[in-house]
Amino acid sequence: MHSLLAQPAMRSFAFWYLILVAKMLVVVVMTSLARIRSGTFATPEDYKFQGVEKVATEPNPDVERARRALQNDLENILPFFGVGLIYALTEPSLLFARIYFAGFALARIAHTIAYLRGMQPHRTIAFAVAQILLVLMVVTTLWKVL
Amino acid sequence: MHSLLAQPAMRSFAFWYLILVAKMLVVVVMTSLARIRSGTFATPEDYKFQGVEKVATEPNPDVERARRALQNDLENILPFFGVGLIYALTEPSLLFARIYFAGFALARIAHTIAYLRGMQPHRTIAFAVAQILLVLMVVTTLWKVL
């Protein structure tokens, strides 16, 4: 193992980032299942491939919900990869690093669950917690690299 | 601070990447504000949560504009994280690295402003400058890792 990953903060970052990618992969699979269950596909060749003759004229609510949850992940979890990695490179306090990484990851997992189940205000709270932690990481790290 | 971040090119990369994430977070907040101002939400539970009874039948132009600006960021700024990081690891000339990173970041900030204000050809010029710098970084880095 490279010495970078031997550092506890970097290791904590790697762990939580991988958990979040696994979570995103679950939403990808759920989107496909919602497409198959509802018979709603994006292209003519998919209808043919799945043997579905009736082309849906409207988007399916379950498919759209899963897609929006994933889109929100792209906007938040993917920027986090860069931010968390650079933050871990600043060799922060391990306690703070763990709170930031675990807090962000758990808030994003709660966000997905709340989005898929249509739970408000839970979704907004989870979103806000993750955003605030991300902003704190950005500000702390900017301060250190200046 | 880890020795990686002590390198000037990596530090310049970290600085500009964090500025770009901060810029993306501003667009995220602007999208939410445009939703609230126009009363246009994505899900039934959001209408209920916000106490808006009249469900919008059409997408709101301001919301869609902010979303498209952010989508364009996902397609350009997120790939840049990997490209810029690997480029910085090749230990390039500090002058070139600074021109690439600052140029890309400033062009992407200009792109967002031009998108939100509907300014053409400014948006296309800003987009093209960022794309050309990204292509140059990809080609230079590929050449070095081959």
Add this chain to the structure above:
Amino acid sequence: MHSLLAQPAMRSFAFWYLILVAKMLVVVVMTSLARIRSGTFATPEDYKFQGVEKVATEPNPDVERARRALQNDLENILPFFGVGLIYALTEPSLLFARIYFAGFALARIAHTIAYLRGMQPHRTIAFAVAQILLVLMVVTTLWKVL
């Protein structure tokens, strides 16, 4: 060159990631060309800028196809950047690393070609191969950082 990039597994990762970013940039250009060819733009200022008077009332199939191919890249190639980088940091067997990185990249290139040409089941097979390799990398890496 930094010692990180001197490691063969990291170098293989950097090479294939850069190839995938180059592939994404090609799809971005193809989307713009499809917009210009079909006269379908996203904003009023683009119609004015391109001198197209007739505003399209429906999305163009070629534009939407290229956009969906790119969206699928965002959902798969961008998370791969983090996963592949952390996996390379675990100093894996070079043979396995090369199989994972080249396999993922070639499957994603095949996915784009199949998507743009409407080829099924080729697209689903390419998608599944890349997903399985990504899951294997996530699981292997999680195991090592635990």
